[in-house]
Structure formats: structure tokens, C-alpha cells
Amino acid sequence: MGAKATGEACAVCGGRTWVLERRGDVAMARVCACSESCSVCDGRGHVLVEREAVFSQKMGPRLYEVMEPCICTRRRRRVALFNDVGLPGVVSHASFDNYRAFNEAQDRGRGVAMHFAHQYVKGGTDAKGGPAKGFILSGPVGTGKTHLMAATLAHLVLEVGIRARYVEISLLYATIRRGFQEGKSGGEIIGPLSDVEVLAIDELGKGRGSPFEMETLDELIARRYNAGRTTLFATNYSLEPERKALRTPSAPAGYRTTEDARNTAREAELLRERVGERIYSRLCEMCTFVELPRDTPDRRRTRQEMDAPMHHAPGGLRSAGR
Template sequence: MNRPCDLCDGHGYRVSARGEVAYAQVCECRVACPECKGQRFVLRVEGGYEVAAPCECVTLFERVRLFNLAGVPAGYGEKTVAEFRYGRGEPALGRAKTRFGQYEKKADFDSARGVLLVGPPGVGKTHLVTALVGYTTLQRGIACRFVDFFDLTARIRETYRRDATESELGIIEPLVSVPVLAIDDLGKGRGSNYELTIIDQLITRRYNARRIVVATTNYFPEAHLKQHLDGPARRMGATTEPLEERIGERLFSRLCEMADIIVMEGADRRQMTGARR
């Protein structure tokens, strides 16, 4: 048995940071494919004629391309569901991990229900959604997009400028059509009614097309607010403002139609990591 490559551990790709986003590249051990000698096609005989066909290595290059289009933040490029850890006293985190593990077993994401992860900062919400994006692009070859809610509203706001380089359509259409959309930090910053209307249209169009949305938020829905802010979430910095007030009743209602709410409570992983250093 050949020993796995020391650089990529046999995955065929490596992930590093490029500015604020994670960036994948095909490992040196796979660039010079022994089958096609780097040509990305092979010659086969069909019906007595020699024809060119894509080499199997093309799949790896395409999956790396999809990952790089997804927009995963630099610190989350190598997150996996399997490495998500939780303690005995954190059953809510275990339920969240199980749900995201189930996504990895699906044959496809057509008509799959999404998830809205709710909880205070540091419990691993972004870890799980970025792990899903990494898995679906690099392991399954399914296109995904990861967007930060605050950044998305800011980009929409920039389209108002006369010298804008983007249009609303140019921002929203790729997010409507992609099979899997992850929205981080719902409710962060205050979007105007117009910006929220644009995002509502995005979510509604995805709902009508039966395309999955996974999202995270530090803001508890009103129905969960009192129960969880009487507990450890208050000590961990959870806000007392309900999610409905941050994103609007209509957008919240639409999300509830297409996604299950999972409340995550547990120790702050960021503080735990800092304590171990």
C-alpha cells in the first residue's frame, strides 16, 4: 500500500488562508496525474475510433473550484462535522452534530429541510455550517455558498451608489440558484426594510425552488427567548432581543417553513481553545 502524501494526507488537495477566505488547491501529488500526464483528458477507443474523454482527475479540480467559490472564512476551511466535540452536559450540541452528520449521508439535497442554529457566541454554530459547505463541495462536488448576513446587507446597500460595481441581481441570483446556501449571523447589524425585503425575496425563491438553507444566529426566536436566557446563554453574551425584531416577522416565518430550529447551548469553544494555548 502506498503511503499517503505528507502534504495532503491522501486527500488530493490542501486548504490554506488567502486573505479573509479559505482557499483550496490540488496537491502537488495529484497535479501530475499518472493517467493523463497533466493533460486532463485521456484517449479511448470507441466504435473503432480514438476519442478524447475527460480524465477522472478532472473531478478533483472541479471540486476544488467549487470550494473556492463558496466563500468559507479563512479560519474555517478545514472544519469537519466529525471533529466537532461536545461534553456530557451538552446534549444540545450533540443533537446539532447528529443533524449535520445526517446531511453527509444524503444522496442529494433536493427538497431537504434546512436548519437554523440558534445560540450564544462560541458554541460551534459556524463550525458546523462551514463543515457542511466543505464536505458538500470537496467530497460531493455540490456547489454551495457561504455568506455573512451583515456583509450581505452591506453589499446590497452598496448597490445604491451611483458608482456601484455590483447590482442587486448580480448579488442575489447566484445565491438563489446554488444548491446549498449557508447564512451566518442572521440579525447581525440592522438591515433597512428594503435590504431585508431583498433577502426575503432570496429566501422565498429558494423555498419555492425547494433548495436548502442552513443558517446561524445569536438571536433567539421569541418562543425560545425566556427559557434560554434564564440559563447559561445569558452568561455567554446572548442578546435579549428576539430574532423576529432583527430580521422581520415575514423573513423569520419563511425560514421556519423551510428549516428546523436547533438551539445550541454549551461552553464557549473559543475560550476553551485560548485556555489550552
């Protein structure tokens, strides 16, 4: 007897009727086995429902039977939409429930993303009828920014039923360059990203800052800004309006590694400087800003250090890590 027949939630999907999993380097969805057979339409994919409508002022409102897609058809459509999002496989199981916050700022970031996802209205308008405002998450590597973006997109696509896409900005640049070799224009690749209802751009500010990259980014954001499309961003660069004084990393007096210097310089870089004033100004209007502190722990590194076995040198002495 199936989970639905017994009234119990499916142990595989938890009652969601769909399953997310990693296939190679991308996140994919599929209809759970518990919902493959539909008892509502008996596999026809559509149902007859009664709707009230007025086709004649003389007759007034009347009830009519109309054909509508069954819930199983809508489920399959949403699964297909999710499989077009392009989320990385590493975040296939990302959700708001399994996001771990180490500080208040991360908890706020989760709250902003979750509120956006749960309050989003299909069509991309806010309560006043204007474009729905997205969000931008800034913070060091490994602090869960992509996790929150993935959880947001999964909810929007599978629960709300919208079209969404995810792009990592440096991979987008590489895709456009390959397109040039195949005779495609940058506009042919940017076009679908400009029109999709919600677009998530990861690693904003990454790259060499070449004219090609800046022009590509400017065109993409300008198109979405002008069309009133909702866009989400994640970046490793600070959202602060002004550059702060460089912080000297803790190190023995007179000693500073090259990596220390690089990290210090990277922490001081501003997104405004990486993307330019024009794009930054538009981001201020398009998004809610959330900045995670520079000392927020790297979740991947923390997990590795906790899971790594203790290695011992010959003679029973522990080997010192570098």
C-alpha cells in the same frame, strides 16, 4: 517515491488529494503535490471509457468508446468551486472530525450537519423528490455554528461536486450598499446567491432591522424558497416559538452591570422577532431546527483562557483579572 507509489496515505492531505488552507481572510483549496501529476491520463485531462448505449433499435445495445474528463480534471474543477464559496479563513480547517462538542445539543448539531452533508444528493432533492431540507443552528457566540457550516460546505463541494456559497448577512448588506454607489441594483448581487445550489447564511437576524435589510433578506429567502433551493443558516437568536421569562444573571444583591442587562435581553430575543413572521414561517419549512443551550461554553474564550499565560503583579501576587 511518492505516497501513492508506496501505498501510503500522503502525510500532507491524508489521501484526500486536496489541501485546505487559509489565505488572508478566506479559506482556499489547492490540489496536493502528491496528485499534481496524473498517472491515469498522463496529463491530458481526459480518458476514453466504454459506455453501453442504444442508438438503433435494430442494432440494440452496443458498447461505445467515449471521451470523459479524467478524475484529475474533476478534482481541479471541485477545487475551483471551493475557492468560489467564500468561507472565512478562520474556518479553513474545519471538519466534522475536529468539532468538539461540550454537550448533547452540540453533538446533535454535529450529527444533523454531518447527516445532511453525507446524504445530500447532487441536484438538491430528497428521497421523495422534493427540495432537500437544510438546517438552522442557533446558539451563543463561539459554540461552533460556523465550524459546522464550513465542514458541511467543504464536503458538499469537494466530495459531491456542487456549487455552494457562504455569506455573512451583515457583510452582504454592506456589499449591496457599496453596489448602489457603483450603480448596481440589489438584485444583481442577490441573483447569483438565489441560484446557487446550496447557500449558507451566517449571523441570521444580525443588523439594525432597517427596511432595507428586511427587504433584502426577504427577497433572498423568498427567491430560494420559491425555487426549492437548499439553504443553511446560523444565528445567535433563539428558535423558541415564544419568549421565555427573563433569567436574572447571578450577581451580588442590588448590583447588576450594564453588560449583564444586555446579555439577559439578548438571550431573550427570538429569531422570529428579528426576521418577522413571514421569513420565520418559511424557515420552519426549509430547515431542521437545532438549538444549543444558552450556557454552552464559548470555545474561543475557553481556548484563550486555557492558553493564556499566568500574569503576576509585583511582589509575587497574582493580578486579579477584570
